Amino acid sequence: xxxxxxxxxxxxxxxxxxxxxxxxxxxxxxRGLGTLVVVAPDSPQSGMGHAITIGRPxxxxxxxxxxxxxxxxxxxxxxxxxxxxxxxxxxxxPDICVSGINHGTxxxxxxxxxxxxxxxxxxxxxGIPSVGCSLADFSFEADFSVAREVIRxxxxxxxxxxxxxxxxxxxxIPKVSKEEFNGIRFCRQANAKWGESFEHRVDPYGKDYYWMxxxxxxxxxxxxxxxxxxxxxxxxxxxxxxxLTDYRSIEMLKKKWPSLR
Amino acid sequence: xxxxxxxxxxxxxxxxxxxxxxxxxxxxxxRGLGTLVVVAPDSPQSGMGHAITIGRPxxxxxxxxxxxxxxxxxxxxxxxxxxxxxxxxxxxxPDICVSGINHGTxxxxxxxxxxxxxxxxxxxxxGIPSVGCSLADFSFEADFSVAREVIRxxxxxxxxxxxxxxxxxxxxIPKVSKEEFNGIRFCRQANAKWGESFEHRVDPYGKDYYWMxxxxxxxxxxxxxxxxxxxxxxxxxxxxxxxLTDYRSIEMLKKKWPSLR
Numbered sequence: 001x002x003x004x005x006x007x008x009x010x011x012x013x014x015x016x017x018x019x020x021x022x023x024x025x026x027x028x029x030x031r032g033l034g035t036l037v038v039v040a041p042d043s044p045q046s047g048m049g050h051a052i053t054i055g056r057p058x059x060x061x062x063x064x065x066x067x068x069x070x071x072x073x074x075x076x077x078x079x080x081x082x083x084x085x086x087x088x089x090x091x092x093x094p095d096i097c098v099s100g101i102n103h104g105t106x107x108x109x110x111x112x113x114x115x116x117x118x119x120x121x122x123x124x125x126x127g128i129p130s131v132g133c134s135l136a137d138f139s140f141e142a143d144f145s146v147a148r149e150v151i152r153x154x155x156x157x158x159x160x161x162x163x164x165x166x167x168x169x170x171x172x173i174p175k176v177s178k179e180e181f182n183g184i185r186f187c188r189q190a191n192a193k194w195g196e197s198f199e200h201r202v203d204p205y206g207k208d209y210y211w212m213x214x215x216x217x218x219x220x221x222x223x224x225x226x227x228x229x230x231x232x233x234x235x236x237x238x239x240x241x242x243x244l245t246d247y248r249s250i251e252m253l254k255k256k257w258p259s260l261r
Numbered sequence: 262x263x264x265x266x267x268x269x270x271x272x273x274x275x276x277x278x279x280x281x282x283x284x285x286x287x288x289x290x291x292r293g294l295g296t297l298v299v300v301a302p303d304s305p306q307s308g309m310g311h312a313i314t315i316g317r318p319x320x321x322x323x324x325x326x327x328x329x330x331x332x333x334x335x336x337x338x339x340x341x342x343x344x345x346x347x348x349x350x351x352x353x354x355p356d357i358c359v360s361g362i363n364h365g366t367x368x369x370x371x372x373x374x375x376x377x378x379x380x381x382x383x384x385x386x387x388g389i390p391s392v393g394c395s396l397a398d399f400s401f402e403a404d405f406s407v408a409r410e411v412i413r414x415x416x417x418x419x420x421x422x423x424x425x426x427x428x429x430x431x432x433x434i435p436k437v438s439k440e441e442f443n444g445i446r447f448c449r450q451a452n453a454k455w456g457e458s459f460e461h462r463v464d465p466y467g468k469d470y471y472w473m474x475x476x477x478x479x480x481x482x483x484x485x486x487x488x489x490x491x492x493x494x495x496x497x498x499x500x501x502x503x504x505l506t507d508y509r510s511i512e513m514l515k516k517k518w519p520s521l522r
Contacts, residue, residue: 049340050310050373057462057470079310079374083473088459109386111505112311113340125370125454157518167510184521186514188506193386198349201318209318212344237521239510244372245449249428249500253447257418260445260498 008034008159011085011094011123015045015078015102015115018065022101025144026133027066029152030098033159037094038066039085041115042073046104048115050122051077060084078119086126096158097123100171101147102134107172107226107236108190108218117170121242124168129158131169136230146181147173150235153184163239170238174230182233189238190225192218269295269420272346272355272384276306276339276363276376279326283362283396286405288327290413291359294420298355299327300346302376303334307365309376311383312338321345339380347387357419358384361432362408363395368433368487368497369451369479378431382503385429390419392430397491407442408434411496414445424500431499435491443494450499451486453479 010030014023018040030036042061059075072089074081082097102116111117116132123130133151135142150173163169170189174181195217198210218227226236254261271291275284279301291297303322320336333350335342343358363377372378381393394412396403411434424430431450435442456478459471479488487497515522 044316047313047315048310049312049379051312051338052308052310052374053473054308055305057472058459059468059470077312080473083457084459084471087457088471109503112382112386112503113313118310121373125373153521157521161517164510164513167507186511186518186522188508188511189504191504196344196348198319198345207320209320210345210349211318212314212341237514238505239507239514240505241507241510242370242373242505243450243452244499244501244503244505246428246500246502247449249425249502250447250449252425253498253500256422260414260418261447 008095009092010034010036011097012036012038013040013078013081013099013119015041015048015119017041017044018071018073020103021140022103024066025148026098026101026151027069029148030155033155034095036069037090038069038071039081039089040073041078041081042075045077045115047113048077049113050079050118053077053080058084078115079122082119082122094128096155097128097130098133098151098155100133101144101151103140103142104134104138105136105172105230106132106134106170107230108192111170111189111240120168124166125242127165129163131155131158131171133171135173135175137175146176146178150184166241168240170240172226172230172236174233174235176233180233185229185234185236187226187229187236187238188224190218190227191220192216192227269356270353271295271297272358273297273299274301274339274342274358274360274380276302276309276380278302278305279332279334281364282401283364285327286409287359287362287412288330290409291416294416295356297330298346298351299330299332300335300342300350302339302342303336306339306376308374309338310374311340311379314338314341319345339376340383343380343383355389357416358389358391359394359412359416361394362405362412364401364403365395365399366397366433366491367393367395367431368491369453372431372450372501381429385427386503388426390424392416392419392432394432396434396436398436407437407439411445427502429501431501433487433491433497435494435496437494441494446490446495446497448487448490448497448499449485451479451488452481453477453488
């Protein structure tokens with residue numbers, strides 16, 4: 001293992017915005033592990049997925065949001081924050097990027113929609129070990145004490161024993177007290193989806209509009225999934241990668257669709 | 262193979278917006294293959310990735326954009342368009358969803374940032390066979406003739422011989438004439454990334470802003486990639502899946518990090 005000669009540089013971001021309690025808890029959880037730099041959105045960016053801002057410019061402002069921690073807010077998406085941090089703000093590559101703590105779970109298919117996880121993925125694309133962390137509680141009054149302990153443990157482990165390049169971690173914490181918490185499980189992403197309905201309303205000018213109302217559908221009951229872990233009071237860790245190639249289908253297509261080649 | 266008893270229902274969307282030449286070319290390429298329904302964004306949504314609109318409502322308007330084709334524009338993202346189409350507009354599940362034709366390639370890591378590909382992925386999550394199609398030419402004056410032929414061929418093949426559930430295709434077409442075009446290749450996603458620089462400017466009020474300027478970096482020179490195919494005048498087809506679990510790392514983590522379990 002390569003010996004670290006400098007203090008670890010820890011990039012912190014999120015998708016709920018720089019004023020969310022989740023990122024404040026994350027900053028507190030990271031204190032003492034290295035030099036912390038926060039670059040986070042200036043407004044809530046939940047559900048932004050891997051969106052980037054093109055076609056319009058970005059604003060970036062230095063704040064004094066967290067005592068003793070260099071902090072910036074950015075007008076863009078979580079992925080924009082990571083790009084700005086690594087390409088503009090920081091003078092060296094961070095040793096780790098930690099995103100969260102998200103207000104609400106990002107287990108299962110939520111990894112695809114989540115700005116929190118996309119920020120971590122962007123860091124991984126750039127070759128930075130990274131982890132997204134979410135608490136299965138949407139409330140701004142949520143109790144982050146278990147989540148703080150878990151993410152601190154995970155980050156310490158990642159700094160001590162690096163993951164393979166381009167692998168990131170999706171860490172989800174159940175909504176439980178310390179007494180109810182059962183520990184950590186390594187899992188796969190449960191196969192699930194959102195069933196949406198759209199609530200139709202009419203605005204004061206007589207025009208239609210629609211609210212999207214989602215309903216999480218998980219028929220994957222296998223015990224090796226992140227959803228199973230969370231439902232049984234475990235924190236789930238899913239290692240995540242961004243090569244979306246379905247390798248098995250390449251060979252199948254070559255055989256099944258020869259006329260297309 | 263299951264015999265189709267009804268006319269195929271083909272959902273068409275994109276990320277460049279309903280007025281883009283790319284979607285007009287796609288509609289023309291799909292004529293005669295089934296009943297076409299277009300649900301597309303009312304404004305350009307490039308780089309929106311898998312973003313969804315939460316926290317504000319959506320607008321949806323019926324248009325007469327394409328002769329004889331039911332068409333809707335939506336104020337949301339490409340993924341919102343697919344959700345609205347399948348959950349609100351259509352009275353049955355489409356037989357296929359076709360997204361594009363995107364102005365600009367979505368090969369390699371672009372699959373992650375692309376609204377075009379995310380729309381196709383959303384359809385795949387809902388169990389709809391789907392394909393995203395992109396032309397390696399950003400110009401609104403681009404020649405779509407090769408792209409039209411390729412996507413028509415692919416969709417005919419998909420309707421005749423369905424892919425495995427939840428697999429979608431990322432089809433990219435090189436910027437070439439019919440004479441220069443070398444055919445179609447099944448590929449994997451090239452390992453590449455964007456190197457960003459941020460151009461700093463000052464607004465008329467003395468405040469800073471930044472333009473993101475991307476620079477595509479591909480050091481993966483292997484011949485089985487989509488980038489290699491495109492550079493050699495082939496269309497690339499990458500089968501894509503949305504289980505992001507890095508399965509090999511699960512076992513590695515269980516061994517390497519026993520103290521975390």
